[in-house]
Amino acid sequence: MQIDRTSIPNLLFLSQGSRLLAILGAIFTIFAFLSASARGEEITRGRYLVEALMACDNCHTPRGPDGYEMSLRFSGGSQVFSEKDYTVRGSNISPDQHAGIGAWSDTQIRAAIIDGVGPTGRLAPVMPSESYRALTPQDLQAIIDFLRAAVPVSASLPPQQKRGTLEPRPAIPGAEAPFTDADLSDRLKRGLYLASLARCMSCHTGESGSAPDPRGRLGAGGKLFRTPAGVAVASNITSHPTKGIGAWTDEELKRAITHGIGRNGAPLAPTMANLSRAHFSKMTEEDVDALVAWIRTLPPRE
Structure with missing residues (x-):
C-alpha cells in the first residue's frame, strides 16, 4: 500500500x-x-x-x-x-x-x-x-x-x-447450503462448488419422469436443447468408459469446458460452445483443474 x-x-x-x-x-x-x-x-x-x-x-x-x-x-x-x-x-x-x-x-x-x-x-x-x-x-x-x-x-x-405453482428445483447433492472458505481449500469440494455455480448439472443431469433427478441421474445427460442450429442433446459426463467421459484425458475435458471443443476436435453443440467461449474460457487454471477433478468422481451411468 x-x-x-x-x-x-x-x-x-x-x-x-x-x-x-x-x-x-x-x-x-x-x-x-x-x-x-x-x-x-x-x-x-x-x-x-x-x-x-x-x-x-x-x-x-x-x-x-x-x-x-x-x-x-x-x-x-x-x-x-x-x-x-x-x-x-x-x-x-x-x-x-x-x-x-x-x-x-x-x-x-x-x-x-x-x-x-x-x-x-x-x-x-x-x-x-x-x-x-x-x-x-x-x-x-x-x-x-x-x-x-x-x-x-x-x-x-x-x-x-x-x-x-412455481416450485424450486433440487440442488446438487452436497451443494444445498452455503460453503465456507475452508471448503474451497479442498480441491474436490471446490470442484463441487464450481460445478454448482456454473450449473453444469442443470444441463447434464438426466430426468426421471419429467423432472431432473440429481440423486439418481446426476451427470447422465439426455436433456434436449432446441437451438437455431438444431436439436442438441446434453452429453453424459459421468465416468462411464464409453457412454460418458471415463476415457477422456484431463486435457480433453479442459478443452471441452473452456474452448467448446470435443474429444474428436469438432466444436460442441452451440449451447455448450457458446458458454465455453463467452464465459468458461475466463476460468482460472486452478478452478478448471478442481472442476475436472470433481467431475471425475461422478459414478458411471448409462
Whole structure:
C-alpha cells in the first residue's frame, strides 16, 4: 500500500490540538484507502463469479448478431423461457432505480439469487437459485457489489406470466447450503462448488419422469436443447468408459469446458460452445483443474 506522504502534515510544527486532528485525519485517510481497496477486490471477485462461472449475461443481457450487447448489459435478456407454468425473460438486473434492482436492498437481492424469491413473489424456476445456494457469504456479497457497480440501464420488460405453482428445483447433492472458505481449500469440494455455480448439472443431469433427478441421474445427460442450429442433446459426463467421459484425458475435458471443443476436435453443440467461449474460457487454471477433478468422481451411468 502506498500513501502520499505530502498529504500528511508534519506533526512537529503543529500545536497539540492540531496535531491530534492531523493524526485522526491520517488514520481516516488510511482506513478510507483500505476500505476502497477491499471493495475493489470484492467487485473484482464478483465480476469473476458473474462472468466466468454463473454466466448471468446468458439470460440477463440482450444479444445482437455479434453476441451480447454490452452497452445494454444486464438490462434483460432476449430469450423467452416458456414452460407449462410460466413464460418469462431474464429480468433487468442493472442498478437502475426503476427498471432494475437499484432500489432493492441487499437482503432482497440475496433472496432473489439464492432463494428464487423477488420482492413480488417467487421467481420462475428458470432462475437457477438452487445452483447458487452453495455461495459462500463473501462470494454472495461480492456478486451484489459487482451488480451495484454496473451501469444502470432503464429498460422495462414484460412481467413474468404465471400459470401454475412455481416450485424450486433440487440442488446438487452436497451443494444445498452455503460453503465456507475452508471448503474451497479442498480441491474436490471446490470442484463441487464450481460445478454448482456454473450449473453444469442443470444441463447434464438426466430426468426421471419429467423432472431432473440429481440423486439418481446426476451427470447422465439426455436433456434436449432446441437451438437455431438444431436439436442438441446434453452429453453424459459421468465416468462411464464409453457412454460418458471415463476415457477422456484431463486435457480433453479442459478443452471441452473452456474452448467448446470435443474429444474428436469438432466444436460442441452451440449451447455448450457458446458458454465455453463467452464465459468458461475466463476460468482460472486452478478452478478448471478442481472442476475436472470433481467431475471425475461422478459414478458411471448409462
